[in-house]
Amino acid sequence: MNKTRVELGPRSYDVVSGANALDQLPALLAALGVFERTLVITDSNVHEAHGGRLDILANQTQLFKTSIAPGEASKSIESAHRLLNEMTGLGMRRGDLIVAYGGGVVGDLAGFVASVYLRGIAFIQVPTTLLGQVDASVGGKTGVNLTLGKNLVGTFHQPSLVVADTTLLETLPEREFISGMAEVVKYGLCFGGNLFDLLTTALGKAISRDVAVVGQIVALCIASKAAVVANDETDLSARAVLNYGHTFGHALEAWAGYGRFRHGEAISIGMMFAAGIARNMGLLDSDAHLIHEQMLGGVGLPLNAKFDRKSLAEYWSRDKKHQTHPRWVLLHKIGYPQLHSDVTDEAIQTAFDEVSA
Numbered sequence: 001m002n003k004t005r006v007e008l009g010p011r012s013y014d015v016v017s018g019a020n021a022l023d024q025l026p027a028l029l030a031a032l033g034v035f036e037r038t039l040v041i042t043d044s045n046v047h048e049a050h051g052g053r054l055d056i057l058a059n060q061t062q063l064f065k066t067s068i069a070p071g072e073a074s075k076s077i078e079s080a081h082r083l084l085n086e087m088t089g090l091g092m093r094r095g096d097l098i099v100a101y102g103g104g105v106v107g108d109l110a111g112f113v114a115s116v117y118l119r120g121i122a123f124i125q126v127p128t129t130l131l132g133q134v135d136a137s138v139g140g141k142t143g144v145n146l147t148l149g150k151n152l153v154g155t156f157h158q159p160s161l162v163v164a165d166t167t168l169l170e171t172l173p174e175r176e177f178i179s180g181m182a183e184v185v186k187y188g189l190c191f192g193g194n195l196f197d198l199l200t201t202a203l204g205k206a207i208s209r210d211v212a213v214v215g216q217i218v219a220l221c222i223a224s225k226a227a228v229v230a231n232d233e234t235d236l237s238a239r240a241v242l243n244y245g246h247t248f249g250h251a252l253e254a255w256a257g258y259g260r261f262r263h264g265e266a267i268s269i270g271m272m273f274a275a276g277i278a279r280n281m282g283l284l285d286s287d288a289h290l291i292h293e294q295m296l297g298g299v300g301l302p303l304n305a306k307f308d309r310k311s312l313a314e315y316w317s318r319d320k321k322h323q324t325h326p327r328w329v330l331l332h333k334i335g336y337p338q339l340h341s342d343v344t345d346e347a348i349q350t351a352f353d354e355v356s357a
């Protein structure tokens with residue numbers, strides 16, 4: 001079992017990960033306090049596969065459960081509205097608790113409703129996808145999508161606890177596991193170090209879900225994310241590097257219609273796009289570009305797609321993280337990401353050519 005503390009002063013919390021980490025949940029929750037009512041928000045796939053696992057909490061709180069339809073389309077204002085009405089109907093009060101039990105979609109949506117209900121109530125994350133465990137559940141970014149862009153409505157609301165039980169990943173469909181590996185590769189490329197070395201030597205074991213390797217990967221990603229979030233909780237500087245591949249990726253997801261590309265698939269192509277820009281601007285050497293291709297391709301992620309260039313550029317011009325010009329995260333070498341507002345149109349057009357199917 002691994003425990004990482006996200007150091008954020010009064011908003012600090014633990015992230016506990018590993019096989020059967022859920023067995024610790026009753027004790028971890030008891031240490032947070034007494035919650036009269038708890039609403040578990042999940043999706044129907046997770047409910048079917050693992051719905052009973054949280055019944056261990058029924059001795060210490062009045063436990064309610066609700067489900068959303070699986071998939072990105074549920075990360076919407078409409079779903080948030082429905083959940084908020086349901087919480088009101090249950091008589092939930094400020095001292096009650098939300099449990100986000102699912103992938104990044106459930107985590108972002110449940111975190112969002114927890115952050116706005118009665119001006120904010122506590123929530124914990126129990127991520128059930130690889131993407132959720134290595135990235136989305138830690139850091140307190142919540143949100144829903146608008147038709148015109150991803151995550152355009154949201155808040156920063158830190159969970160009080162994250163419990164990432166890697167045994168939950170056993171039922172995850174192959175495509176979802178591979179999608180999660182995109183965020184893992186992102187951490188390896190952006191931070192280098194032990195994770196990059198592990199991916200270089202044990203990529204095959206990772207994709208065949210070797211229990212020990214997956215456990216190590218989850219713990220290493222959580223440690224990287226916790227350190228970045230502790231330095232820059234609200235994404236003003238250091239945290240922006242975690243958006244590697246996301247400017248292009250979010251635009252592709254929104255343009256294609258939510259759900260056609262998995263989040264990880266879109267950011268895989270986005271990382272190839274960013275690596276192309278960096279190489280075209282003379283910032284990144286061809287070997288490092290090739291490492292992108294080999295790692296992402298080796299995992300089984302897409303490296304290109306069909307898309308409309310003009311529309312993607314319109315989508316990323318609305319990206320909330322940009323001031324007047326898009327800020328691109330570009331690697332100068334493995335483990336050395338930098339923010340750039342000086343990307344030339346020529347470098348973008350050449351990179352477009354390279355990731356067009």
Ligand code: NAD
Pocket residue numbers: 043044045046049070071072075102103104105106108128129130131132135136137138139140141142151168169170171172173176179180263264
């Ligand atoms: P997801 O939540 O849609 O889950 C993927 C699919 O797997 C769904 O169909 C779900 O029902 C199913 N599933 C989940 N757990 C399962 C399990 N254990 N067994 C069987 N099926 C299971 O997708 P995701 O990839 O986890 O999350 C993507 C979302 O995360 C995007 O909306 C993205 O914007 C967001 N995200 C947020 C952050 C953040 O910091 N808040 C970071 C990265 C990504």
